[in-house]
Amino acid sequence: MRVKICGITQPKQAKAIASLGATALGFICVPTSPRYVTAMQIRATVTQLPDDIDKIGVFANAPIEEISQIVNDSGLTGVQLHGDETPEFCHQARQKIPNVEILKALRIRSFDHLEQASIYAQYVDTLLLDAYHPQQLGGTGQTLDWAMLEKFHPSSPWFLAGGLTPENILEALSQVKPNGIDLSSGVEIQPGDKDLHKVALLFERLKTKV
Numbered sequence: 415m416r417v418k419i420c421g422i423t424q425p426k427q428a429k430a431i432a433s434l435g436a437t438a439l440g441f442i443c444v445p446t447s448p449r450y451v452t453a454m455q456i457r458a459t460v461t462q463l464p465d466d467i468d469k470i471g472v473f474a475n476a477p478i479e480e481i482s483q484i485v486n487d488s489g490l491t492g493v494q495l496h497g498d499e500t501p502e503f504c505h506q507a508r509q510k511i512p513n514v515e516i517l518k519a520l521r522i523r524s525f526d527h528l529e530q531a532s533i534y535a536q537y538v539d540t541l542l543l544d545a546y547h548p549q550q551l552g553g554t555g556q557t558l559d560w561a562m563l564e565k566f567h568p569s570s571p572w573f574l575a576g577g578l579t580p581e582n583i584l585e586a587l588s589q590v591k592p593n594g595i596d597l598s599s600g601v602e603i604q605p606g607d608k609d610l611h612k613v614a615l616l617f618e619r620l621k622t623k624v
């Protein structure tokens with residue numbers, strides 16, 4: 415299973431989290447976020463990471479040209495679209511930056527909202543389900559209703575996100591079967607400052623999962 419730790423701001427923490435077992439690291443490219451990092455900051459971290467770890471930039475309603483420029487400048491291997499991007503936008507993004515993984519984050523308000531997933535799955539490599547928050551785009555620590563996702567089997571691979579922690583991860587995975595998990599505020603001391611003890615505890619708990 416893929417494990418993405420998101421909201422990385424410090425190269426030292428990135429290296430430590432990679433060696434603990436993360437398969438992907440996420441960098442917030444949304445200027446209003448307290449976890450925001452510039453392309454140059456991302457590059458400084460990415461150059462210190464192993465090739466086999468995915469480096470995902472998180473964007474929200476940014477123009478394709480800006481996303482493409484940041485990918486080129488930073489060395490990102492994937493782009494997570496976390497705003498209100500349409501399926502058409504996702505399709506265009508894939509054409510503009512062809513060798514980069516495109517993930518579409520859907521902030522799920524209700525069971526009906528899940529229907530969107532089958533449309534987006536045609537245009538992206540990977541889906542990501544996050545909890546909806548009326549004022550914040552992400553990194554909210556709010557969980558989804560996992561019971562609602564028990565029968566969620568989209569045609570593309572998908573990440574479960576939203577309020578996951580070392581404490582609740584096994585309960586979540588007992589109900590939901592995603593291809594990957596994504597954690598941010600659940601393994602933090604404060605926004606952008608990761609708690610390496612919590613990250614280590616996460617991987618210990620994941621090892622106990624059969």
Ligand SMILES: O=C(O)c1ccccc1N[C@@H]1O[C@H](COP(=O)(O)O)[C@@H](O)[C@H]1O
Nearest residue numbers: 420447552553554555575576577598599
């Ligand atoms: O983390 C942020 O600040 C952020 C800002 C804008 C868009 C997305 C953001 N984070 C994403 O939120 C989810 C879940 O976070 P949490 O585990 O509930 O804290 C995750 O996918 C982050 O990439």
